Amino acid sequence: MNKTIRRGGIFLAVAALGVTLTACSTYAAPDQIILYYTAGTGESRQFQECIQPGQSGSYPVDDEIYALPTSLRTWNIRPKGGDTADPIASGTLPETVNGASQPGPEVVVYATADFYLNSDCKAGTKSPIVRFWESTGRRYGISADGEDGFNQGNFNKMLLNTLVPAEETALRQETRKYDADALDANTGNVWTTMERNLAPTFQRTLEDKLGGKYFCGTGFAGGAEVEWTEWRPKVKNSGSSMEEQVLDANGQPVYEEKKVKGTCPPVRITITDVNFKDSNIAAARARAYAAEQDANAKRIEAQGEADRAAILEGVGNSPGYVRLQEIEAQKQAAEACKVSKNCTVIIGDPGNTSLPVGGR
Known part of the structure; x- marks a missing residue:
């Protein structure tokens, strides 16, 4: 009877120890791996296993564990x-500045x-x-010994x-x-x-x-x-x-x-x-760039004006352009006569006169 009680007590103790060790097992967080080292002679430690992310492993009662990300x-x-x-x-x-490399x-x-x-x-x-x-x-x-x-x-x-x-x-x-x-x-x-x-x-x-x-x-x-x-x-x-x-x-x-x-x-x-x-170099380069862009804009504007002048000069010297300007002037004169009671519209060469626009 006593033997049975003692055996039962030992079994319960072992079972309790197993539950305790299971509850205290090492757990590796989802973003870490744990290196498990067993205790050796003196200060020596020997690598035992890796506990993978999100997994559990043995509890280091006398051993060491190191968590790495x-x-x-x-x-x-x-x-x-x-x-x-x-x-x-x-x-x-x-x-190259003034022929010398720097x-x-x-x-x-x-x-x-x-x-x-x-x-x-x-x-x-x-x-x-x-x-x-x-x-x-x-x-x-x-990393230091421990899960954290x-x-x-x-x-x-x-x-x-x-x-x-x-x-x-x-x-x-x-x-x-x-x-x-x-x-x-x-x-x-x-x-x-x-x-x-x-x-x-x-x-x-x-x-x-x-x-x-x-x-x-x-x-x-x-x-x-x-x-x-x-x-x-x-x-x-x-x-x-x-x-x-x-x-x-x-x-x-x-x-x-x-x-x-x-x-x-x-x-x-x-x-x-x-x-x-060097911020001074950056500022100087920025000023030079701004000046260059401003000069480019002015150059483009001046070139445009020169091109327009050249075009107008070329057109102005052509007979067709001169004739067109005469017709445009006559048209403007006719428009002016519409509001005048004493006006004669002249069309074509001088001497060809039409009837007055308004009565006398």
């Missing part, structure tokens, strides 16, 4: 309301980059998300030391190819050309800074294969084994769209604005 992240450089208000300053195409005016570039953390966890300890955490995330402390451990401030600090330098490297290489006025006015949609040109440099530098392909662009689906469109430089066969890149009239690459498949689309930079760094 799976939602789309943005690094937005804007004068107001962005992640930073500090634009990227860069040089432009050198200018650096072009500096510009400031505002840009945005949208990306996801590569949360692919299919390969366990070799997965991109685990390698990112152990090589970069842990070092910057972007993600630290946005430390995440931004990590971006300032990885993504932002990659942006600066790519943009500064690119702006030096273009005239400052063209960049300021986006002449010929030059910003789009820049975005396509700088993409390979930016992606390569970003991976070097992070230590791997740990950021993916829009279209990323958690490691599933997806398709996206990339702009690739157009090439032609030069008759040898080497392909020759096609260039436009300005010496810039010509691009064509290509469909690409993979698990990690590239992160792209979108340029939102380019201005002169």
